[in-house]
Amino acid sequence: MKPIYVLNGPNLNRLGKREPEIYGTTTLAEIEAGCRDAAGDRPVEFRQTNSEERLIDWVHEAIDEGAGIIINPAAFTFTSLALLDALKMFKGPIIEFHISNIHRREPIYHRSYVSMTATTVMAGLGAEGYPLAVRAMETLIAREVR
């Protein structure tokens, strides 16, 4: 069975340690455990990087190996045409995921490049939303949605 890639961008390794009023108190390790639990038998490649280059390399890996991509690109959401171009090459479903509701925040967080190619956007569910995204991804894969 092909894996689901759960890719996380810059600063998300600090989750649970700063700004709990926006991002909550759950750590990335706890989020990873929740995703693996939700995925059942489906393998999960759960990763985080502060590097745009590495994130794009992982999208390329998912293009060759993955059934679906759940991506929280953090700040690269709003800046990276290179990430958008990489995601456009992926043939399966893509869930753009944000812990906070980016549309309720400052205007600089309102224009997402990734949304231009995402199948679905999930935002504002908190860290608890990650396992929900994994379950939603299973449905999208079964329906062969792009």
Ligand code: CA2
């Ligand atoms: O809500 C999200 O998941 C975001 O993708 C998080 C990004 C932000 O640029 C997006 O607008 C929304 C920022 C991540 C910052 O990571 C932190 C981690 C721990 C504590 C504080 C910030």
